[in-house]
Amino acid sequence: MNKFWAKAFVILLAVMLFFTVVSRAADSFLVAQVSVEPFTAKKIEHIVSAVASAEKGLEFPVMTEAGLLVRTVYVQEGEFVEAGTVLAEVDPEQLAETERDLRDEIRALQLQNEAAEQNQAAAREEKEKQKKRTQEDYERAQKKQEEALRRGEEELQQAEDAIDSFSAGGAEGMTQEEAETKKAELWQAYFEKKQALEDTEETMEEAVTAAARALEDASETGTADNSAEINALSIAQKEESLKAYEKLEEEGGKIMAETAGTVTGVLVQTGQKTTDTAAFTMTSTEGGARLSAEISKEDARYVEVGDAVTVEKSGTKYEDFSVTGIKQTEGGAAELTITSEEHAESFPMGESAEITVTKQSEVYNTAVPLAAVHTEQNSTYVYVAEQKSTVLGKQYFTRKVEVKILEKNSSYAALEDGVLNSENLIVTDSDTYLQAGDRVRLRQQ
Numbered sequence: 001m002n003k004f005w006a007k008a009f010v011i012l013l014a015v016m017l018f019f020t021v022v023s024r025a026a027d028s029f030l031v032a033q034v035s036v037e038p039f040t041a042k043k044i045e046h047i048v049s050a051v052a053s054a055e056k057g058l059e060f061p062v063m064t065e066a067g068l069l070v071r072t073v074y075v076q077e078g079e080f081v082e083a084g085t086v087l088a089e090v091d092p093e094q095l096a097e098t099e100r101d102l103r104d105e106i107r108a109l110q111l112q113n114e115a116a117e118q119n120q121a122a123a124r125e126e127k128e129k130q131k132k133r134t135q136e137d138y139e140r141a142q143k144k145q146e147e148a149l150r151r152g153e154e155e156l157q158q159a160e161d162a163i164d165s166f167s168a169g170g171a172e173g174m175t176q177e178e179a180e181t182k183k184a185e186l187w188q189a190y191f192e193k194k195q196a197l198e199d200t201e202e203t204m205e206e207a208v209t210a211a212a213r214a215l216e217d218a219s220e221t222g223t224a225d226n227s228a229e230i231n232a233l234s235i236a237q238k239e240e241s242l243k244a245y246e247k248l249e250e251e252g253g254k255i256m257a258e259t260a261g262t263v264t265g266v267l268v269q270t271g272q273k274t275t276d277t278a279a280f281t282m283t284s285t286e287g288g289a290r291l292s293a294e295i296s297k298e299d300a301r302y303v304e305v306g307d308a309v310t311v312e313k314s315g316t317k318y319e320d321f322s323v324t325g326i327k328q329t330e331g332g333a334a335e336l337t338i339t340s341e342e343h344a345e346s347f348p349m350g351e352s353a354e355i356t357v358t359k360q361s362e363v364y365n366t367a368v369p370l371a372a373v374h375t376e377q378n379s380t381y382v383y384v385a386e387q388k389s390t391v392l393g394k395q396y397f398t399r400k401v402e403v404k405i406l407e408k409n410s411s412y413a414a415l416e417d418g419v420l421n422s423e424n425l426i427v428t429d430s431d432t433y434l435q436a437g438d439r440v441r442l443r444q445q
Contacts, residue, residue, distance in 0.1 A: 036425035042367035046302040048357040050293040054347040058287025061278030131218040138211035145204035152197035159190040285344035297332035313353035364414035383427040400436040
């Protein structure tokens with residue numbers, strides 16, 4: 001009998017072991033395994049990356065004198081050149097001919113000015129002579145006027161004296177008829193002299209006025225003649241051009257780059273003549289490097305003017321770039337302008353490079369992995385694993401906790417404080433779909 005119970009006990013243990021194994025096996029298949037961790041204090045880091053293209057830097061023209069025949073062009077657009085590089089060469093014979101023509105033009109203008117000066121001197125002399133003559137005529141007219149008026153006044157006075165003398169007794173020995181006739185003759189003579197004086201005054205006044213006007217006309221400066229001054233300006237301009245042509249001739253007719261840079265425009269052609277505009281345009285290395293990149297609307301929220309930028313090209317990293325301009329484009333995206341005061345020679349126009357802008361937020365007290373955050377309709381929540389006592393012992397169950405996201409990146413989300421506490425085990429990963437109240441098993445860390 002004892003053997004029977006012993007055997008039965010062994011069988012019971014075997015059955016219990018079997019069901020335990022089966023139970024554990026079923027548990028591994030039916031109960032979700034989850035990874036958990038508490039929240040932490042963390043800064044949310046945003047990394048904005050894009051492909052940038054090198055743009056024109058500080059652009060300036062390369063000038064040369066106009067009207068020169070281009071014999072050879074040595075560079076093309078996009079080519080980087082050092083200071084002193086020959087960009088083009090003009091025809092030396094045509095250059096020498098242009099210089100001769102300029103010298104002839106300068107000499108012709110100088111001769112015009114010399115002739116004009118002589119003519120002006122002769123005109124001034126003639127005008128002074130004419131002025132002197134009209135002055136003499138004016139003075140003579142004044143003297144004639146004074147003399148004529150003096151004589152007229154004397155004759156008038158004599159006529160008046162004759163009347164007074166006759167009235168005082170000059171009629172003695174005359175009949176009354178003879179006296180009346182004589183008196184009438186004297187008054188007639190007086191009135192004639194008075195009229196004559198008045199006529200003389202008017203005539204002489206007109207003569208003096210005419211002489212005064214002639215003197216005034218002779219004293220005027222005459223029409224202004226600025227031809228000499230205009231010619232002098234033209235001579236100065238042509239002499240400056242001649243110096244430039246002579247300097248170009250000394251350099252063998254070569255148009256050279258004054259500083260190092262990239263050729264951005266070739267504006268002359270072989271066999272054509274230069275114009276009064278630029279022959280070439282270049283960007284200087286003195287202006288530093290300039291890049292342009294377009295980023296999405298989402299990334300544009302995290303980039304500001306002044307942000308530091310890391311630029312990588314051909315395995316080399318440059319840390320001294322910064323955002324110097326942000327322009328909004330259609331759809332809310334943004335075009336960044338990224339510059340550095342150096343490295344212009346390393347970023348010729350059109351070349352590409354990788355750019356990275358890294359921005360860190362303030363420290364958030366409650367940060368969790370982004371994988372722990374779920375969104376359903378208008379609800380954002382996380383699951384926490386909480387331990388409860390059951391008939392099978394202590395086990396973990398999920399609880400849904402609604403949260404509010406303050407900021408997030410591709411890895412972490414910062415949550416509003418006060419909803420979670422330091423003892424909460426936040427579910428960050430599960431091998432199956434979870435719901436609130438599900439029993440879970442914690443993965444071994």
